[in-house]
Amino acid sequence: MTIYELSIISTTGFPYFNIIIKPIPEGVKVFLRFFDFSEDKSMVQEKLDLKSKFDLTAGLISALFEFARNIDKKIEILEFKAKKEKKSEITDINMIQRKGDVLITAQTESFLFHKSVKEKIKLIYYNLIFPKIPLDSADLIVKFEESKIINILTDSEARKHLSNHQNEIRRLANDFLIEMKDYGLWGICITSFDLSPLTVFGKKYSLDDVNEILRHIGNIPEIVPFEWIYRESFLSEESVRVCVIKSGVGPTVEAILFEPYFYLLFADPQSYFGEFPEKLTSSFNKILG
Numbered sequence: 001m002t003i004y005e006l007s008i009i010s011t012t013g014f015p016y017f018n019i020i021i022k023p024i025p026e027g028v029k030v031f032l033r034f035f036d037f038s039e040d041k042s043m044v045q046e047k048l049d050l051k052s053k054f055d056l057t058a059g060l061i062s063a064l065f066e067f068a069r070n071i072d073k074k075i076e077i078l079e080f081k082a083k084k085e086k087k088s089e090i091t092d093i094n095m096i097q098r099k100g101d102v103l104i105t106a107q108t109e110s111f112l113f114h115k116s117v118k119e120k121i122k123l124i125y126y127n128l129i130f131p132k133i134p135l136d137s138a139d140l141i142v143k144f145e146e147s148k149i150i151n152i153l154t155d156s157e158a159r160k161h162l163s164n165h166q167n168e169i170r171r172l173a174n175d176f177l178i179e180m181k182d183y184g185l186w187g188i189c190i191t192s193f194d195l196s197p198l199t200v201f202g203k204k205y206s207l208d209d210v211n212e213i214l215r216h217i218g219n220i221p222e223i224v225p226f227e228w229i230y231r232e233s234f235l236s237e238e239s240v241r242v243c244v245i246k247s248g249v250g251p252t253v254e255a256i257l258f259e260p261y262f263y264l265l266f267a268d269p270q271s272y273f274g275e276f277p278e279k280l281t282s283s284f285n286k287i288l289g
Contacts, residue, residue, distance in 0.1 A: 001154055002109040002111075002112055002194075002195075002196040002197070003021055003106055003107075003108045003109075003112070003117070003153045003196070004020065004021055004022050004023070004030065004107045004108065005018070005019065005021065005024075005106065005107040006018070006019050006104065006105070006106050006107075006124075006153060007104070008104050008135070009105075009135075010101045010103070010134070010136055011102070011103055012101065014136045016135040016136075016138065017140075017141050019146065019150070021150060021154060024107065028109075028215070029076070029110060029215075030108060030109060030110065031110050031112075032105055032106075032107050033105065033107075033108060033117060033118075034103065034105055035103070035105070035118060035122075035125075036103055037102040037104065037129075037130075038100065038101055038102060038103060039101075064078070100133035100134065101134055101135060102125065102129055102130075102135060104121050104124070104129075106121065109196075109211065109214070109215065110215060111195060111214040111215055111217060112195055112196065113193070113194045113195055113220070116192075116193050116194030116195070116259075117194050119257055120152050120153060120194065120257070123152055123253065123256060124148075124149055124152055124153075127148070127254060128141070128145050128148060128149065152253065155192035155196055155198065155259070157251040157252075157253045157259065158192045158193070158250060158251055158259055158261065159198055160251075161250070161251045162190060162198055162199060162261075162288070165287050166199075168287050169199075169284065169287055170201060172284070172287070173201035174201065176280055177201065177202050180276060183271055183272065184241075184268030184270060184271025184272075185265060185266075185267050185271065185273075186202060186204045186240070186266045186267055186268065187201060187202035187204050187205045187210075187266040188200070188263065188264070188265055188266070188280075189201070189205075189210050189264040189266070190261055190262070190263055190284075191261065191263075191264060192259060192262075193250060193258075193260050193261070193262070195262060197210045197211060197214070197264075198261075202266075204266070205235075205266060210264070210266075212235055213233045213240055213242065213266065216233045216235075217231050217232075217233040217242055218231060218232075220244060223244065223245075225246050225248030225260065226245075226247075226248050226278075226281060227245070228243050228244060228245040228246070228277045229243075229244050230243050230244075231244065232269065240266050240269070241266070241267045241268065241269045241271055242264060242265070242266060242267075243267065243277055244262060244264055245264070245265070245277050245280070245281050246260060246262055247261040247262060247263055247281060247284065247285055247288070248260055248281075248285065249261065249288050261284075261288060263277075263280060263281060263284060
């Protein structure tokens with residue numbers, strides 16, 4: 001599990017819903033990701049002078065620091081995104097009508113693809129939360145809705161689909177590990193579309209090891225389906241070469257959200273695979289596609 005906690009609140013601070021999927025591992029740095037589904041009613045920043053802007057920033061920093069300290073969570077980095085210039089015309093009336101007073105936050109591993117996490121959160125919002133707006137007078141999340149939220153956050157459909165083909169995939173992965181052992185291949189992993197590890201093959205690494213490797217992998221750009229990139233990482237001071245492949249196949253959740261798997265190859269830094277990633281992708285896709 002790489003999404004640890006989800007909170008749903010109103011923009012006025014009403015604490016509507018919170019769920020802990022799994023406790024955060026000790027000593028691990030996590031991201032607190034914000035997903036804003038509210039209408040923009042903020043003050044126009046251009047009307048504020050420099051002193052007023054600084055006063056607001058100072059208040060924000062002080063409040064965040066104090067609140068974080070009171071719940072035993074140390075903030076080290078805050079990342080801000082500049083607001084886009086407002087468009088004069090309305091381009092999507094349906095999207096505007098589906099805005100409310102909702103802010104959703106998720107505590108996750110740092111290496112997850114933000115766009116993919118956002119797609120999960122949007123699915124939760126539009127299917128389960130939007131019909132309940134306004135939150136301060138809404139019915140509570142019931143048990144089956146909570147189960148749906150957990151299933152979306154933990155890639156239940158991707159895990160089920162993978163489990164249905166577990167024996168075929170495991171046999172094929174073990175054959176590849178034997179075939180490529182002399183070329184430096186140490187392990188193979190399949191992840192969900194946000195890079196959450198689902199299963200790992202080979203004796204060298206566990207799923208916890210894979211999480212640790214991914215925490216040190218650095219930025220991964222957008223990858224075209226059926227293509228791959230290489231990155232360098234490490235585990236216990238041992239360098240690891242990681243090949244990240246976007247499969248282009250996977251389950252579709254709620255008949256809406258397509259979640260393609262990623263295939264990861266862990267190898268000696270001096271390894272050379274040539275077109276082996278294409279061979280592996282083609283073979284896995286025939287089973288999982």
